[in-house]
Amino acid sequence: MTAAMMKTLFLNPPSFDGFDGGAGSRYQAKREIRSFWYPTWLAQPAALVPRSRLVDAPARGLSLDDVRPLARDYELAILHTSTPSFAADVRVAEALKAENPGLVIGLVGAHVTVSPEASVAASEAIDFVAREEFDFTIREIAEGRPLAEVDGITRKVAGRVVHNPDRAILHDMDSLPFVTEVYKRDLVAEDYFIGYLLHPYMSLYTGRGCKSRCTFCLWPQTIGGHSYRTRSPGHVIAEIAQAKRWFPEVKEFFFDDDTFTDDRPRAEAIARGLGRLGVTWSCNAKANVPFETLKVMRDNGLRLLLVGYESGNQQILHNIKKGMRIEVARRFTEDCHKLGITIHGTFIIGLPGETRETIEETIRFANEIDPHTIQVSLVAPYPGTFLYDQAVENGWLVNGGHDLVQGEGFQIASFSYPHLSQEEMFEALATFYKRFYFRPRKIADITMEMLRSWTMTKRRLREGVEFMHFLNARELPS
């Protein structure tokens, strides 16, 4: 079987300088500070295809000229794409095909799941796109199975676009091999930075899907679905135990499941296993985890939670179906402060119902609950989400929603409301950051953090320079 496998390249294509559009990134954009998520969605099928190679061009700083020659060494290339980077990714596919006309090229990711016909028709260079979860789809293609017999792809036959039947959703999550084995083979842990995680960190999934139905959220509405399909605690612990031995330099493991705390007994079981291993770890959480569960996690190595608060206005949380009450989020945050769990809180400007007053309310809320660090995004109407359809129906999209990022790759506001313009939302983003970070209390916090560690001092100074560049460099497209 192995001998018959096609030689396969998994490529996170080169893009804007510093653009985190990769296969692990939820919101593809250049960040305020240099950030890269691991390309976990590409690493997973790569783990299923022996002799394959995963190349993460943005994180490695590789240009198109660097990756183009690779085309000659492979028979199959799988490129991850996203809505903001699609046009650039197609150009990469064309360059690879020009280098090796025999190379079979497929695109994967949420964008092609939502628009399979347009995606496969975008260029002669693209042979197929793989919709939804594509792990076993790609393995079957690499095994040499005729494209006509592979579920979950859309392909071209004599100039016509043909949809193969959908691929059945994966339930046996323990059947997925460890992605960290591909990280070891092909990636360099030091390439991956996330401002609020220790460096070097390592991220992976312990399950897919999210029970919540937030209207803006891309992954559960396109690939992951709304039931939380999980690996068994033993499978997760075995991977971390091996990764701990293999990557002694890694200071923190991050579980990037949409909402790791959705299944609390399981989260606690995994936490206890991690505690026995003595690793430091972090995860995504909804702001409704009870004190007892937080305590179990904290007592077993949990350092940080990444929490999507989105807004400080209750009506907006209702509008986006967040399923979250402000007072519960407030109590949860107090509990985390009491337990010494660090929080990176994320907020969005421009969600349906946003006004100048609700932006002010959210800035005040963020300052009051005081997460250690924050990320503020502009509302991003990704095709395939409820929010996108709602925006089309209501005429909120600027330029048809085509501009999710501007020339440098920074995110821009794609919405405009009669009472709140695109420019106002754009300006509010910088105001939010300034009012959160330029408070005496926050400056004192960050100074203390720097005084405790020279590594942290160097890192925060570099991030500070990048952050000021971000505040100065953003401009709306004319």
Ligand code: SF4
């Ligand atoms: S809880 Fe988080 S991951 Fe789940 S749908 Fe909402 S935003 Fe997405």
